[in-house]
Amino acid sequence: MSKRKTSFAILAAVLVLASVLLWAWRDRIGLFANTEPPSQPEAVSTGEPKEHYDVIVAGTDPEGVAAALSAARSGLSVLLTDGKDRDRLGGLITLGWLNSFDLNFAPTEDGKPSADRELLNKGVFQEWYDQLEGTSIDVVHAASALNRMVSAEPDIDLLMRTRSMKPFMDGTEIAGLEIVDESGVTRTIGANAVIDATQDGDIAALAGVPYTTGREDLGNPEARMAVTLVFKLSGVTDEIWQSFGKREDTGIDKMSAWGFPDAKLYESSNPDKVALRGLNIGRQNDDTLLINAMHLFGIDPLDRQSLEEGMEIGKKEAPRIVDYLKRNFKELSQLEYAGTAPELYVRESRHIRGEYRLTIADVMENRDFWDAIAYGSYDVDIQRLNRQDTGAIMLSPQQYGVPFRSLVPLEVDRLLVVGRSASFDSLPHGSARVVPLGMATGQAAGAAAKLAIERDMSFRELSRSKEAVAELRSRLAEAGVDLKYRSFPKPSYMNHKAYKGLLAAVSMNMTIGGYDNDRWDLDGKASPASFRNMMLRLFLMYPDQFGENPAKAVQTGSGSRVVSLEQASGALCFMAGAEYDKGRATGELLRRGWLKEETVQAVTDQEALTNGEAFMLLRDVLEFHAGVVYE
Structure with a gap:
C-alpha cells in the first residue's frame, strides 16, 4: 500500500473514531442534538467459536444481551447466539419493532404517581436506556447501542445468523448447545451453564423442562394474548407530531404518542383473525412512525406455519389499516404506509415451571422475597384473546419481587431461564413479561452463573442457600442493580x-x-x-x-x-x-x-x-x- 493510501486509511479511521466518541458524548458537550447516531444495526459474528465456554446465552433479545454482559463482566467466557437467522441484536425491540418500553417505576412514599419517579432495577437496562431517545426509541439506534455494549466486552463471542440450536444433555444436566451455523455446519459447543433467553423458552422445552402454555393454568390452554405486527408510516413532521397532542383523546411526549381510541372501529377484512385497537405510536429518527395497534388472533407462537400465517395476514391487512387511518384521522392523512416489522410481536407462549412460580397474589400483595433479584411494578396488562374479548388491566402493583427461584427450572440442571418465559403464572406474566424486567432477570442470571461456577454449586443448590443468594444480591448491587424495596402505603x-x-x-x-x-x-x-x-x-x-x-x-x-x-x-x-x-x-x-x-x-x-x-x-x-x- 502506498504512503498516500495509508495516510487516507489512518485519517478515515480517526474520523470514524471521532464521530463515535462525539456521539457518545453528545449530551455532555452539546453537539449533534438533532443528529441520528451512526447506523450500524447489523451484528457480525466475532469469528470461529470455541469448543467450550463458561456460559452460553441462547437468545439475542435484550434479555440475552443483559445476561451475556453480566456474565462476561464477572470474568466468564461467554458465547451469545441465536437460532433464528437474525442479523442484529435486540430481537423483539429491533426486529419486532416494539419500540416503546413498558417501564417499571419505583413507588413513591405516598403511593401516588410522580413525574420524576425513578426506574426500578437500573443495572444493564438503565445503561442501555440512557443511550436512547426516551419512552420510545429508534430501533436502528437501539441495535447500534447493543452492538457497542457487546463489542466492548472481550470475553463475549458473538455467533449470528445461526439456523437452529438445541441442547445436548448429560443425564438431567444441560451440557451445551448443538448449533447449525449460517453455512449449514453443525457445531457442538460445551458449557458449564446455559442461560435460555429465547422469547419462548425454546432451549428449556427441548431439554425437558415442564411448562404450561397460554392460559393453561387457568383452564384455557389454547387461549393466549393476541400477537401484533407493528407497521410503519413515513412523512412525519414536527407539525404533524404536535397535532397528535392537540386531540382531546390523545397524548404525546417527545418520542411517544398514545390515543386515537376510535381506531378500534376499523372494520377488519377478517374479524376472527385481525382487529385494531387504539394506537401506540413511537417516533423514529428518520421521520417515520411505528404503530403498535394490530391484534392478530389464534396464532400459535410455537408453530412455524401458524407464525407464517400470522405474518401473511398482518402484511395484507396493514395497508388497509393505514388507508382507514388516513381517511378517518386528519392528523394522519399526510402520512404514507412504509411497511411492517420483520418479526411478529408475540406476547405469550410458554411459562416454564421453576423452583418458584410467581403468582398474581404475589403481585397483588406487592410481596418482597428473600431471594428477589429484580422488581416489577408495571400494570398487569392482559391483551385481547379474541375478537369478543376486550382485554383487561388486572391491577396496578406498587413493587413486587421476582425470586431467583423463578429462573431455576424444574428437572433440568445447569440451566436458567430469563425473560417472559420464566416461571410466572399467566396472570402475573402480564406484568413480568416486559423487557426492562426481563433484562434485570438476565443480568441476575449472568451473575449467578459466575457464583455457581466459583462455588461448584448447581443453580438449584444456589437457589436454596440463603447465604449464597445474599452474596448474589450483593454482587448485583455492586454491578449497579437497585435491589431496594421501597416504603409505600398498603393498597x-x-x-x-x-x-x-x-x-x-x-x-x-x-x-x-x-x-x-x-x-x-x-x-x-x-x-x-x-x-x-x-x-x-x-x-x-x-x-x-x-x-x-x-x-x-x-x-x-x-x-x-x-x-x-x-x-x-x-x-x-x-x-x-x-x-x-x-x-x-x-x-x-x-x-x-x-x-x-x-x-x-x-x-x-x-x-x-x-x-x-x-x-x-x-x-x-x-x-x-x-x-x-x-x-
Whole structure:
C-alpha cells in the first residue's frame, strides 16, 4: 500500500473514531442534538467459536444481551447466539419493532404517581436506556447501542445468523448447545451453564423442562394474548407530531404518542383473525412512525406455519389499516404506509415451571422475597384473546419481587431461564413479561452463573442457600442493580373485609381492578351473569371437583338482578355434585364443613349477595372441598 493510501486509511479511521466518541458524548458537550447516531444495526459474528465456554446465552433479545454482559463482566467466557437467522441484536425491540418500553417505576412514599419517579432495577437496562431517545426509541439506534455494549466486552463471542440450536444433555444436566451455523455446519459447543433467553423458552422445552402454555393454568390452554405486527408510516413532521397532542383523546411526549381510541372501529377484512385497537405510536429518527395497534388472533407462537400465517395476514391487512387511518384521522392523512416489522410481536407462549412460580397474589400483595433479584411494578396488562374479548388491566402493583427461584427450572440442571418465559403464572406474566424486567432477570442470571461456577454449586443448590443468594444480591448491587424495596402505603383493597375472597377471585381471573385498583366493586351486588361466570371459572380450572354444567348452576327468578345466599349455595352444591334439599343448600355446605359459619354471618343481606361476599363463599368451598387456597 502506498504512503498516500495509508495516510487516507489512518485519517478515515480517526474520523470514524471521532464521530463515535462525539456521539457518545453528545449530551455532555452539546453537539449533534438533532443528529441520528451512526447506523450500524447489523451484528457480525466475532469469528470461529470455541469448543467450550463458561456460559452460553441462547437468545439475542435484550434479555440475552443483559445476561451475556453480566456474565462476561464477572470474568466468564461467554458465547451469545441465536437460532433464528437474525442479523442484529435486540430481537423483539429491533426486529419486532416494539419500540416503546413498558417501564417499571419505583413507588413513591405516598403511593401516588410522580413525574420524576425513578426506574426500578437500573443495572444493564438503565445503561442501555440512557443511550436512547426516551419512552420510545429508534430501533436502528437501539441495535447500534447493543452492538457497542457487546463489542466492548472481550470475553463475549458473538455467533449470528445461526439456523437452529438445541441442547445436548448429560443425564438431567444441560451440557451445551448443538448449533447449525449460517453455512449449514453443525457445531457442538460445551458449557458449564446455559442461560435460555429465547422469547419462548425454546432451549428449556427441548431439554425437558415442564411448562404450561397460554392460559393453561387457568383452564384455557389454547387461549393466549393476541400477537401484533407493528407497521410503519413515513412523512412525519414536527407539525404533524404536535397535532397528535392537540386531540382531546390523545397524548404525546417527545418520542411517544398514545390515543386515537376510535381506531378500534376499523372494520377488519377478517374479524376472527385481525382487529385494531387504539394506537401506540413511537417516533423514529428518520421521520417515520411505528404503530403498535394490530391484534392478530389464534396464532400459535410455537408453530412455524401458524407464525407464517400470522405474518401473511398482518402484511395484507396493514395497508388497509393505514388507508382507514388516513381517511378517518386528519392528523394522519399526510402520512404514507412504509411497511411492517420483520418479526411478529408475540406476547405469550410458554411459562416454564421453576423452583418458584410467581403468582398474581404475589403481585397483588406487592410481596418482597428473600431471594428477589429484580422488581416489577408495571400494570398487569392482559391483551385481547379474541375478537369478543376486550382485554383487561388486572391491577396496578406498587413493587413486587421476582425470586431467583423463578429462573431455576424444574428437572433440568445447569440451566436458567430469563425473560417472559420464566416461571410466572399467566396472570402475573402480564406484568413480568416486559423487557426492562426481563433484562434485570438476565443480568441476575449472568451473575449467578459466575457464583455457581466459583462455588461448584448447581443453580438449584444456589437457589436454596440463603447465604449464597445474599452474596448474589450483593454482587448485583455492586454491578449497579437497585435491589431496594421501597416504603409505600398498603393498597386500600387489602383492608376490605372480603379481601381474602378477592385474592381468590383475582387468582382465578374472575374480576379486575383496572389502572387505579378501584374496579373490584366488592360492595356492589353480585349479578346472576357474574356468578355464572364464577361457576365457569371453577369448572374450567377444577373440573374434577366442580364438574357440572356451569350454565345450569345459577337458578334465579325471571328478570332477577341479584343472587341470594341460598341460590349461590345451591349453585356451589350443584357444581360440586353434592345433594341437598331445596332451600337448605347453605345448611348443607355448613354441615359438610365446606363453608365457615363466620362467612355466612358476615353476609349483610342474604337475599342479595355482594360481589365480595360471593368471593368469600367461593374461597371457603375451594379450600374445604377442593383443597385449594389462594393466599
